[in-house]
Amino acid sequence: MKGKRFAALWLVLVLTLSLLVVPAGAVSFTDMQGHWAQEDVEYLAGLGIVKGTSATTFAPAQKMTACEALLFCSRATGVSAADKKQIAADRADQLKEILPESVYSWAAEEMAVCLETGIISASELEAMCDSGALLKSITRENLSMYLVRAMQLEPMANNLTSYSMSFADTASISQVLRPYVYLLNTYGIVQGNTANEFMPQGSLTRAEMATMLRRAIDFMDEQGIYAELPAYTDYQWVGGVIDAVGSTSTGATLLTITGNLTDTFSISVPATVPIYENNIRTTPTALRAGQYVRVNLDDKGAAQAVRLGGALTSYSGSVTEVSQDSITVSVSGVSKRLDIDRFTRVQVGQVVGDLSLIEADAGYTQAQCWVDGMGHLAELKLSGGTQSADGLITAVENTASGQTITVSAFNGQRSQYTLVSGAAVTVNGKSGSITVSNKGDYVSLRVSNDNAGSAVSAAVDTVSDYVQGPIKTTSFSKSPYEISVEDSITGKSRTYAIADNAIARYDGETIDVRNVSRNTFATLQISGDQVVLLDTYPGSTTTQGVIESITYASPTTLAVRTPQGNTVTFSIDLTDLPDIERDGKTSSIDKLRSGDSVTVTVRYNEVYEIEATSQNATLSGTITRVVQDTAGVSIDVRFADGSSDTYQVSEGVSVTQKGSVISLYALKPNDAVDLTISGDEIVAIEVTGSSSSSTQITGSVLVTNSTDKTIMLQLEDGSVVTADVDDASFVTITGSSTSLSKLAAGDRVQLYGQYSGSLFAATLVVKL
Missing domain, CATH: 2.40.50.140 (Nucleic acid-binding proteins)
Structure with a gap:
């Protein structure tokens, strides 16, 4: 036992010396003079890619261990020094558990690159360490697999269906490793000896490794190959299956792309943009319909690189394990594990985004996976949970x-x-x-x-205290720091002391407390009368969606259904309305309709602007029956073709006539209506014709519209009616004259006039 331990430690020492001796710029080794590999060794040594066993010797005949070979392969990837350092830090805990401590101390950084770039998997490295193979000499055929992976060509190796070779000892090459040897031989990285033998089980010398490495690096440079690391890139990208390929007048290629989780879009690819297929540079002729493509974008949204992934294969099954790094799915009883990275488009429920949507404890039940020809999980849809x-x-x-x-x-x-x-x-x-x-x-x-x-x-x-609202003032001139916030619930401002150890964040990123600024929106956690957490966000935000309902009250609530399926609500003060546009024209809140597409801009926790686009009616018919009960209102509608249907109409649905809001409960049989339908639900009703009656109505003013000469009222039964007052006279209860401009939200009024269908045309307005 002592002898084996001493031998292992001696081998580790030799490896440490061979890999850590600093190269000397223009390098010349005494034992490489006249050697067949002299040019390759000295070239790579000058770049710092290979190193001598001492300042003057290289030991070309010394056999390479698997560990040495892996580290040499890591240097072919072209990973920058900064990324290498970060990768090593991110994988430190993982490698400490896998590598012997004596190896970790000097090999961890480059071994981390091996894991990150796919040269070796964590399970393969662990098995190698457990068996002791890591510190033993490596065979030529095993080295072929690691070098192909370092060159980012493993997907090509996996997709090969034919890989015949002319080596005299081809039959001796392990079946699973033949595609790797074939690729290296095809691209001139490895060659046979004078007897045309590959010698797959033969050991590899440092000189041989250096020559192979030089050829591999030269080939990668010629083909523009580099290790693309998803976790260490931040550029934007788009992806999907190519529907059509066209061209522009400038000579660019125009791609029409459809995603399983995204809409169809087009993108122009200039002739100067590099295109990769199987990670090797190719030409625009490789862009063909039916292939998955990822287009990397620059900071202006223009294409900067195109990567083809081949045809997508779909897998559906039950989820057995999931994290933001991988998912395991049971497909027809067969377990399938797939890696997830930032180039994976993810849908959870109705939300489409990236891997940050995935929650490990969400309890997803089903998954649909779309995998490209390179084995990369391109799209993932999670259901349930x-x-x-x-x-x-x-x-x-x-x-x-x-x-x-x-x-x-x-x-x-x-x-x-x-x-x-x-x-x-x-x-x-x-x-x-x-x-x-x-x-x-x-x-x-x-x-x-x-x-x-x-x-x-x-x-x-209920134990923790929280306060939300816009930050009014900050004070960092003396300790303790102070912050003043207007409470969104009470509307009152209060100043709080900030604890010395308080955590501050802006838009999710940790910041120095002193960088918290006024007019941002904040959520404060209070403990012992001091702020211990400040979560701040931009003072201005926008929300896009479809108007679900408008509830007129004090304040009025606008409910918007987002594309993700959530209902977001906004409080609107009718006495201080935001800027409102509908269909590109200045409008008012009484013109907004359920079903309108809308963008709501909020500044400092108040609705600043509403931009709406109307939705056209999709069905026209006549109401044949109206039922009002505890479940709400339902209507039977007969259409022009003689068919009929029944709809449950929710309280939030906007009901209008001649562009003005009327009460849902004013709908009557024989009313002619246009219905806006979303799915199976009515989102808006426009009354286009009906019978009439005369009456008087009393209620509270919600909104006055001086442009259209209308008043929106909330009647005593809670319903909302819009009255046309263009031809009306205005008086007070005492008989004095008044006007529309003198009415304000909350004023009580009594209107005399006549219903035209469900629209009330007033002839007299009395301010009570």
């Missing part, structure tokens, strides 16, 4: 369909969630329920991925 959502409770509402809570995320965006039947609710770790008294408390939710807005569990924390 839940995602996390958290923030402060701002509203609690109990309805017939369940309990709905509004939650303000740490960036101030408010979303509504409905607790499903049987949802697990805890308060401070114990089973409980959510009530209006929890307004302002922190809540952590698990929300269904397949039914956005449905929460399956909620954990409320």
Whole structure:
């Protein structure tokens, strides 16, 4: 045992010396003079890629160990010194568990590069260490596999269907390693000896390794090959399957691309942009329909490199294990593990993004995987399970369909969630329920991925104190630092001392507390009257989606359904309306409709601008029946072709006539209507014709529109009506004259006039 241990330690010492001796610029080794590999060795040594066993010797005949060969291969990848250092730091814990301590001390950095670039896998390295093969001489055929991987050509090796060779000893090459040897031989990296033998089981000398390495590096330079490291790049990219290939007047190639998880788009690829197929430079003629392609973009969004991945193969199965690095799926009873990186497009529920969407404890049940011809997981769709959502409770509402809570995320965006039947609710770790008294408390939710807005569990924390709102002032001139925030719930400002060890973040990134600035939106966690956490976000944010409903009250609530399926709510002060545009023209809130596409801009936690685009009606017909009961309102509609259908109409659906809002409950049989349908749901109703009646109405002013000469009223039964007052006279209850411009939100009025269908045309307006 002592003898074996001494021999191992001696071998480690020799390896350490051979790899760590510093190269000497223009290098000349005494034992390389006249040697057949002299030019290659001295060239690589001058670049610092290979090193001598001493300042003057190279030991060309010394056999290479597997460890030495791996480290030499790592140098062919072209990974920068900065990336190498970061990779080593990121993989330090992993390598400490795999490598013997005596090897880790000098080989860790380049071995980390081997793992990151795919030269060797963690399981392969672990097996090599356990068997002792790491410090033993390496065979020529095994070296071929590692060198092909270093050259980023393993996908090509895996896709080869024919790889015949003319070596006299081809039959002696291991079957699984023949594709690797074939590629190296094809590209002139390895050659047979004078007897045309490859000698697959033969050992490899340092001189032979240097020559092979020189040829490999030269080949990579000629072909423009480099190791692309997803985790250490930050440029934007787009990807999908090529639908069509065209050309532009400038000579660029125009690609039409469709993703399984994204819409179809086109991108221009100038003739100067490099194109890679199987990681080797190719020409635009390689761009063919049916192939998966990834286009890397520069900071201006223009193509800077194109990588072809071959045809996509789809796998569907149940998820057995998942993380942000990999997923294991059971496909027809066969377990399949796939790596995930930042070049993998990911969809969770309705949300499409990158691997940051994946939560290890989400409980996904099904996965659909699209893998390109190079074995890379290009697209991944996860179904089932839940995602996390958290923030402060701002509203609690109990309805017939369940309990709905509004939650303000740490960036101030408010979303509504409905607790499903049987949802697990805890308060401070114990089973409980959510009530209006929890307004302002922190809540952590698990929300269904397949039914956005449905929460399956909620954990409320009433112990910790939180405050949200725009930062009004900061003071960092003396200790303790101070911050003043306008509370979004109470509307009052308060100044707080900041704890010495407080953590500050801006848009998710940790910052120095002194870099927190006024007018940003902040969520503060308070402990012992001091701020211990400051989560700050830009003062201006935008949300895009479709208007789901508008609830007129004080304040009025605009609910927007985002493309991800979430409902985001915005509070609007009718006495201080934001700028509103609809279809590119200045408009007002009473003109907004459910179903409108909308962009809402919020500045310092207040709605600043609303830009809406109207949606056209898709169905026209006549109401044959209206049913009002505890479930709401349902209508039967007969269409021109004689068919009919029944629709449940929710409270939030906008009902209009001649462009003005009328009450949902004003709908009557024989009303002619245009319906805007989304899926199976009505999102807007426009009454185009109906019967009339005369009456008087009383209510509170919500919005006055001096341009259109209309008043939006909330009647005593809670319904909302828009009245045309263009021909009306205005008086007060005392009989004095007044005008539309003198009416304000909240004023009580009584209108006399006549309904035209469901639109009220007033002849007299009395301010009560």
